[in-house]
Amino acid sequence: MKTVIRTNNLSKVYKDAAAPVHALKNVSLEFIQGEFTAIVGPSGSGKTTFLNVIGGLDKPTEGSVVIDGVDIATLKESQLFDFRLRHIGFVFQSYNLIPVLTATENVSFIMLLQKQPKKEMERRAKEMLEQVGLSDKLDVRPGKLSGGQQQRVAVARALASKPDFVLADEPTANLDTESAFNLLDIMARLNKEENITLIFSTHDQRVIERASRVITLVDGAVAKDEAFDR
C-alpha cells in the first residue's frame, strides 16, 4: 500500500497569544492511499491545525510533512501553491465556493488553474456534479443552492482534479441530518470508486462511524489511533 502522507514529530506552537500555545506536539502519522480517516478530539485539540499543516496552509514549528516524497515544510510559498493545486483537495466547514461562479465553474476552477483542456474540464465537472446528484444545478450559483448542495459541489470540486488526498474540515458541521448522510454517502462512494484518500476533522459521530481509521487528538498529541474494517 502506498503511503500518501507521512508526518514526523510534527509540532506547531502559536507564539502570538499571551502565552505560547502548543497546538501540535510531536505528531508522527502515516496515511495510506484510499484510507478514510477521521481526526477527532475536543475543541482546541489541534484537529484543524493538523489539517492546515498537512495541507500546506500553515508551516510546522518543528518536524516534517512528506507528501509524494517531498517535505512540504521546505517549499517556498509559490511552490506550495503549485503543490496544493496538484496534490490536495479541500472541503471546508463553510464558505467553500466562489460565490460568483456557477456550480460547473466552481468544480472546474482547480482544473482551470491546472490548465487542463477546456473540453476535458467541462466533461469532468459535469461528471462530478452528476456523481454528487446535482446534474440539474450545473449553471446555478452558490447563493441559490442549499447548504447541503453547496457542500456537495465543494466535494465535487475537491475530487474533480483527482488529488492524492482530500482534507475536509468538519464538512458536515452545518448540515441537517439528511444532507449530512447524503454527503457522507457520496464521499464514501467516491473514496471507494476513485481510491482517493480522505482525511476528515470532525466531531460528527456519523462521520466517525463510516471512517476506516479514527485518530484522536488531545492537547495537540495523538491519544488514540484505531483502524476499523468498514
Added chain:
Amino acid sequence: MKIILKLAWRNIWRNRRRTLITISSILFAVLLAIIFFSMEKGTYEQMIDSMVRYSTGYIQIQDVMFEEEPSIDHSLHYDDSLQALLARHKEQIEFYVPRLQNFALVATENVSRASMVVGIDPGLEDQLSNLSENLIAGRFLEDGEKGIMIGSGLAEILRAGIGDTLVLLGQGFHGATAAGKFEITGIIGLNIPDLNNNIIYMTVERAQWFYMADNQLTSIIIMPKDPAQTQLIAQSLAESVDPEWHRVLTWEEMLADILKLMQFDMASTWVMMFILYIVIAFGLFGTILTMMIERQKEFALLFALGMKRSMLAAMCFIESLFMSIAGTLAGVAASIPIIIYFVYNPIRLSGGMADVIADYGFEPILPFSSGAEVFYIQAVTVLIISFLIGLYPVYKVFRLDVMKRH
C-alpha cells in the same frame, strides 16, 4: 487571464448598488471636472482668439520702439525691403495685414471723445477678423473709400449716424497736426464693448493721409498658413529684418501678461479639480476597502484552492480598474452633449460680472472648449488615480496572512 477577468467582472456586480454608487460618484466627478475645465479653457481660448483676430494676429512686425511706446512716431516705414522680405516668406504666410493705428479726438457739433483710429486694408482685415459680418448699418469700407466706419457704441455716444460728418483731430507723424472731416459710411457692432465704444476704421491710405505718415504702418500683422509654425516663421523673419529698426513679435510675446494671468488663474482651476479628484479617490478607495474586508475568507479559500497571490492581486486590481473605466467613460459620455450644447450656446453673462469682463475688453460670455484634451486629461487623470488606488488591494493581497483569515 480569462478567469481573472471573469471573476473581476462578476465580483464588481456582486453588490450592484454599491458598485453603481461608486461608478456614479466617478461619473459625476469626471463630468464636473470636464465641464469646469472646458469652461476655463474655452474662456482662455476665446480671449486669445479675440486678441489674435482683432488685435495682434499671430505675428507682427513693428518698429523696434513701438511696443514700449506705442506712438505713430514709432511706426515703421513699409519700404521695398519689407515687401521683399514678406514676398520671400509667401510659401509660409497665408496673408498679411497692414495697420496704422493712432489716437484722435472725434467730435460732432455737441459731443467730443477720444477714440482709436485704425487704418486698415478692408479686404485683408475682413479676411483676418470677418469684420464685415459685424456691419449693422451703411456699407463696409472699400479700397479708395474716403469715409469712415465707426463702432455702434461710439455712434451712440456721439449720437451720430450714417451720412453724418465727424471731425477728427490728433497728432500726426513727427508732430504734425492731423485734422480732417470724415463722413460716416458704415457702423459696426463689435462684441468687445471697449472697442465698440471707441473704434474708428478708415482705409490705411486715408489714415496715412490723415496722420501725414506716407508709407508708415504701426504694424504688419502676419497670419501663417499653419499657426503651429508661428515660432519658426517669426524666427525666420526676425533673422531677416534689421534689428536696429524692426522687431518681430509672436502673439505669445504680445500677450505675455495675459498668458501669465491665465496660467495663474488656471492654478485655481487645478485646485478645484484636485478636490474633485480627492472625492473620486475616496469614493473608489472606500469601495475597494469594503470589498477587501468583506472578502477575507474568500481570499483564503482561493489561496487554499491553489490560486497564486499574483492572480488574486491582478483580480482585485482589475476590479478597481473596471469601476474606474466604467465611471470615467460614463462621465465623458455624459459630458459630450453638455459640452457640445454650450460650445454652440455659450452662457451669456449679465449684470456686474458682464461689466467686469467687458471692462477687460472681452465679450461677456462663458464659452466652452470642446478640444480633445478637455476630455482625455480627465480620463487619464482618473485612470491614474484608480491605478494608484488599485495598488492598495495588490499590497494587501501580498501581505495577507491566510491562516488568520481561514
